[in-house]
Amino acid sequence: MPAISMKVNGEAVCGDVEGRTLMVEFIREKLGLTGTHVGCDTSQCGACVVLVNGKAVKACTALAIAHDGAEVTTVEGLAKDGKMHPMQEAFRDNHGLQCGFCTPGMVIASIDMVNRLGKDLSEDTIRHELEGNICRCTGYHNIVAAVKAGAANM
Amino acid sequence: MENFNYHRPASVDDAVKAAKAKPDAKYMSGGMTLIPTMKQGLASPSDIIDLGALKNAGVSLGSSLVIKAGTTHAEVAASADVKKAIPALAGLAANIGDPHVRHKGTIGGSIANNDPAADYPAACVGLGATIHTNARKIAADDFFTGMFSTALEDGEVVTAVEFPLPKKAGYAKFPNPASRYAMIGVFVADTAGGVRASVTGAGSGVFRAKDVEAALGNGFASASLNGVKVSAKDISSDLHASAEYRAHLITVMAKRAVDAAK
Numbered sequence: 001m002p003a004i005s006m007k008v009n010g011e012a013v014c015g016d017v018e019g020r021t022l023m024v025e026f027i028r029e030k031l032g033l034t035g036t037h038v039g040c041d042t043s044q045c046g047a048c049v050v051l052v053n054g055k056a057v058k059a060c061t062a063l064a065i066a067h068d069g070a071e072v073t074t075v076e077g078l079a080k081d082g083k084m085h086p087m088q089e090a091f092r093d094n095h096g097l098q099c100g101f102c103t104p105g106m107v108i109a110s111i112d113m114v115n116r117l118g119k120d121l122s123e124d125t126i127r128h129e130l131e132g133n134i135c136r137c138t139g140y141h142n143i144v145a146a147v148k149a150g151a152a153n154m
Numbered sequence: 155m156e157n158f159n160y161h162r163p164a165s166v167d168d169a170v171k172a173a174k175a176k177p178d179a180k181y182m183s184g185g186m187t188l189i190p191t192m193k194q195g196l197a198s199p200s201d202i203i204d205l206g207a208l209k210n211a212g213v214s215l216g217s218s219l220v221i222k223a224g225t226t227h228a229e230v231a232a233s234a235d236v237k238k239a240i241p242a243l244a245g246l247a248a249n250i251g252d253p254h255v256r257h258k259g260t261i262g263g264s265i266a267n268n269d270p271a272a273d274y275p276a277a278c279v280g281l282g283a284t285i286h287t288n289a290r291k292i293a294a295d296d297f298f299t300g301m302f303s304t305a306l307e308d309g310e311v312v313t314a315v316e317f318p319l320p321k322k323a324g325y326a327k328f329p330n331p332a333s334r335y336a337m338i339g340v341f342v343a344d345t346a347g348g349v350r351a352s353v354t355g356a357g358s359g360v361f362r363a364k365d366v367e368a369a370l371g372n373g374f375a376s377a378s379l380n381g382v383k384v385s386a387k388d389i390s391s392d393l394h395a396s397a398e399y400r401a402h403l404i405t406v407m408a409k410r411a412v413d414a415a416k
Contacts, residue, residue, distance in 0.1 A: 002160075019160035019202060020192075043190045044332070046254065055228075055257045061189045062258070065160050066182075066204050112253065131334065132252025 004068040008033070009077025017064045024048045024059035027074060035075040035104050039134070046133035049105040049112075050074050056112035058132075075104035078111075087111050090150030091143075098137035109133050110147045111154070119151045155189075156198040162207045166288050166311060169203050174309040176201040181311055183224060183263030186255050210313060211260075215239050219317040220286075223262025228253070230261060240281070241416045242323040242341070246273050249327070251334050262312040268359060270301050271335035273327065275360035278315060279352035280341030281323060286314040301358040320345045322374065324415030326407045327355070330394055337395055338403035340366070342411045344374045351408060356400050357390045366408045376409035 005014040008031060015030040027033050027050065039047030041060055048059040051073040078085035087107050090096065097103045113121065113129045121129075126147045127140070135143060159176075163169040173179045180199035182188050183206075191197045210224040215235035230236055231248035250256055250264075250273050264274040265285065278285065278294035285292045287310050297305050306312070320343040327339030336355035340363070343350045351366040369378045386401040395403070 018157050020155045020157045022155075022189075041193065043186070043255075046252070049254055056254045057257050058254045061186060063160070063185065063189070063202075063204075066162070066185075066206055109253065116253075129253055132254045 002065060004065055006067065006070050006072055008072045009074060019063065019065055021064045022060055023050070023052075023057075023062040023064050023067060023072075026064035027059060027072070033074050033076050037101055037104055039101065039105075044132075044134065045102065046105040046109060047102050049108045049133065051108060051112060054115065056109050073108070075107060078107065085111070086153035087114075087147070087150035090153060091146040094142050094146035094149055096138065096143045096146030097135075102133060102135045102137075106130070106133050106135065106143060106147075110150060113147065114151045114154050119154055121148055121151050123148070155192045156195070158199055159201045160204065161201060162204045164207050166208060166210070166313060169205060169208065169311060170288055170309050172201070172203050173311070177308075179203055181205055181266070183260040183266070184226065184255075184258035186251065186259035186263070187267050187269065188263075205262075205311070210262075218319060219243075220314055221261055221317070222314045223312045224260050225262075227251070227256035227259050227261070227264075231256065239319055240317060240323055242325045242343075242411075242414070243277055243281070243317065245414075246277055246325045246341070249273070249329070249334070261315055265297070265315065266304060266306060266312050268298050268300075268302055268304050269335070270357065270359045271330075271333075271337075271339075271355040273325070273336060273339055273354065276336075276339050276341040276352045276354040277317075277325065279360050279362060280325070280343050280350050281317045281320060282343075282345060282347065282350055283318070284316045285312055286316060287312055291316075295362075298360050303359075318345065322415040324411035324413070326410035326414060328403050328407055338400050338407050340404060340407040340411045342366070342370065342374075342408060342415060344370075344415070349374060351411075353404055356404065357388055363404060363408065366404070370408075370412065374412065374415070376412045379405055379409050379412070382408075 001016040037047035039045035043061040179201035236244040283294045323343040327336040339354040349370040384404040386397040389397040391397045
């Protein structure tokens with residue numbers, strides 16, 4: 001099996017993978033970072049979204065081997081010095097989650113959104129940009145509020 | 155997902171060589187269709203030829219707009235040249251899938267796959283694009299040959315798409331609320347060679363809507379489409395929409411596309 005290396009949440013990691021090993025399998029099973037979730041496994045729900053070289057991608061729809069040398073940020077890499085990322089804080093403050101299963105993907109996607117579009121996001125923009133992230137609990141209202149607040153605080 | 159041999163060639167020539175050496179090899183660009191298809195067991199290639207290392211991405215604007223095959227939907231949507239030359243194309247790219255898909259999926263991958271409900275085939279046919287491959291140039295009208303099939307030969311790889319600059323062009327789609335693929339998408343363009351109108355999502359693959367083109371030939375305005383009734387013959391019915399509903403949507407989306415044209 002070929003060996004690959006990546007920088008995940010700032011740490012150099014390596015491991016052997018098969019061609020078919022998905023990015024999310026590498027992250028969860030090889031690295032033990034289980035904050036990145038597998039929801040639908042059919043590329044629709046966004047629970048597996050991570051930042052790869054600064055861009056949000058679905059880790060369930062990416063081959064690990066194709067990302068040899070990449071820099072990856074998962075939800076575990078967001079808190080700094082014991083303090084949550086502003087987007088995580090905003091999800092807590094606005095009750096932007098219930099069961100929490102979609103939350104890692106929601107938070108990563110929202111940070112990506114701010115990175116691309118800036119801190120001042122309209123409700124329409126947020127709703128359009130969250131099309132790739134599905135939540136079965138909240139009805140989205142509080143998620144949209146959380147993203148708006150989190151963006152402003154980033 | 156079945157395992158496969160993974161190749162990451164650094165040049166188009168090496169990619170073509172690798173593909174020709176294995177009868178069951180598949181090219182992978184962004185993988186946004188291929189990987190889900192393989193996960194479901196609907197495809198199990200012996201070899202994956204990943205085109206990611208070719209770094210064949212970028213947009214250039216001269217007398218035509220050339221988009222290299224490996225350019226992602228996000229890059230097309232954000233390109234100042236695309237927005238300036240063919241804003242409808244930038245808008246189309248900005249509404250494919252979702253942001254995470256747009257970060258990986260590419261124009262070359264989309265057209266080589268030719269999903270019957272994909273957006274880019276409509277733009278290529280609607281604008282009269284030319285598809286560049288490692289071996290030749292193919293007119294979009296000849297490139298898309300049916301459901302998931304194209305004029306590409308075994309081992310042939312798309313390298314770029316060249317769009318002539320229209321006077322005006324617009325695209326409107328009625329997205330499936332779950333998949334974001336087009337239930338019906340219509341691309342209209344007022345070009346030097348006349349009006350073109352293409353339809354995606356209606357059946358076995360993208361096609362030109364001759365009734366719509368003829369009506370718009372009398373004036374590139376949505377009012378020209380009043381009373382145009384597209385036949386439901388050859389249009390598909392499924393759980394999302396009947397053939398009659400889709401046929402009706404073609405005129406509705408064509409009107410919206412004309413109204414949005416810039």
